[in-house]
Amino acid sequence: MANPQTSTQPQSPPVGGTDVHVEMLRTMLRARLADERLIRLFRQGQIIGGVYSSIGQEAIGAASTAAGLPQDLYAPLIRNMAVHIGRGASLLDVFRQWLGRVTGPTRGRDGNLHYGIFANGVYAMISHLGAMIPVVTGGVMAKRHQGSDAIGFAYIGDGGTSTGDFHEGVNFAAVFNVPLIIIVENNKYAYSTPASGQYRCKRLIDKAPGYGIEGFSADGNDLVELHRLLHRLAVDVRANPRPVMIECDTLRMRGHGEHDDFSYVPPELLEQYRQRDPIAGATKRFIADGIMTESAIAALTQACHTEVDVAYHAAMKDPPPDPNTLLEGVYADA
Numbered sequence: 001m002a003n004p005q006t007s008t009q010p011q012s013p014p015v016g017g018t019d020v021h022v023e024m025l026r027t028m029l030r031a032r033l034a035d036e037r038l039i040r041l042f043r044q045g046q047i048i049g050g051v052y053s054s055i056g057q058e059a060i061g062a063a064s065t066a067a068g069l070p071q072d073l074y075a076p077l078i079r080n081m082a083v084h085i086g087r088g089a090s091l092l093d094v095f096r097q098w099l100g101r102v103t104g105p106t107r108g109r110d111g112n113l114h115y116g117i118f119a120n121g122v123y124a125m126i127s128h129l130g131a132m133i134p135v136v137t138g139g140v141m142a143k144r145h146q147g148s149d150a151i152g153f154a155y156i157g158d159g160g161t162s163t164g165d166f167h168e169g170v171n172f173a174a175v176f177n178v179p180l181i182i183i184v185e186n187n188k189y190a191y192s193t194p195a196s197g198q199y200r201c202k203r204l205i206d207k208a209p210g211y212g213i214e215g216f217s218a219d220g221n222d223l224v225e226l227h228r229l230l231h232r233l234a235v236d237v238r239a240n241p242r243p244v245m246i247e248c249d250t251l252r253m254r255g256h257g258e259h260d261d262f263s264y265v266p267p268e269l270l271e272q273y274r275q276r277d278p279i280a281g282a283t284k285r286f287i288a289d290g291i292m293t294e295s296a297i298a299a300l301t302q303a304c305h306t307e308v309d310v311a312y313h314a315a316m317k318d319p320p321p322d323p324n325t326l327l328e329g330v331y332a333d334a
């Protein structure tokens with residue numbers, strides 16, 4: 001349910017050079033800081049519903065949105081704050097949504113993660129894991145039919161790859177050569193179920209040959225290398241339409257939601273991935289490669305902190321929906 005009032009057009013993502021790196025870091029920082037603020041708000045009882053964060057997985061959204069073009073379609077799921085932001089959602093859109101404000105993308109009618117701003121080429125997700133793959137596949141087919149060279153980006157968790165919708169969607173996209181980048185975010189847990197309790201193949205991309213498509217392994221926490229791969233694949237599938245699957249190695253650094261203390265995740269595993277934090281890794285590399293100075297990174301981080309504060313306070317001033325209007329916009333008018 002896109003609200004034109006809150007929709008912002010995506011900037012044309014620059015490709016190559018250092019601008020794209022700075023933009024990706026900015027996307028990751030804004031996503032991280034927004035998530036951290038939402039976690040605090042959840043603890044303070046200001047959020048209606050749960051909070052499901054993407055902390056530790058921001059490189060995937062930042063790299064994949066930087067690899068796309070404005071005409072492309074994206075189907076993010078619950079760990080994809082950086083996809084919404086990378087495609088142009090403002091932090092005001094984000095806080096209005098999570099605080100249930102009438103001005104938010106779902107006009108305060110959703111609690112609270114099933115949103116997308118269609119003007120940005122982003123679908124609002126439904127909960128059923130895998131079900132957005134057929135949706136974005138159909139969207140890309142429709143755009144191509146109209147003469148566009150759009151491609152699609154679909155996201156799925158390790159747990160989601162075991163569902164029927166995933167299988168049907170990937171198979172259908174493969175049979176019809178739909179240009180789709182299927183990003184498997186292997187963050188090692190589906191709720192409290194570890195990878196060992198979910199599938200028998202060694203890697204999730206071992207499933208790709210079964211659909212007759214290529215599979216690629218990537219470090220989901222290495223922004224620069226991930227972007228390099230995704231950019232190359234985006235150019236390739238745009239010119240030679242077909243789906244490809246990428247398995248991104250990462251870790252869910254919080255519980256399934258903030259109601260979950262994730263005590264079932266071994267502390268050593270968390271520590272291992274804390275050392276591989278995508279934001280810390282990117283900033284270290286940018287400084288080493290001369291892409292950004294330490295002070296430029298500090299200034300960018302400060303600007304993102306300020307932006308989060310401003311957006312949160314602005315969203316708080318907006319009202320929740322009027323209960324008398326709650327049925328409006330839910331069903332098609334008779």
Ligand SMILES: Cc1ncc(C[n+]2csc(CCOP(=O)(O)OP(=O)(O)O)c2C)c(N)n1
Nearest residue numbers: 079127128129157158159160187189190191
């Ligand atoms: C068909 C279906 N079954 C169950 C759920 C409830 N559910 C929501 S998220 C989730 C776990 C998803 O795990 P994974 O795909 O690994 O993604 P992650 O949460 O780790 O990012 C489940 C079981 C659902 N939304 N849809």
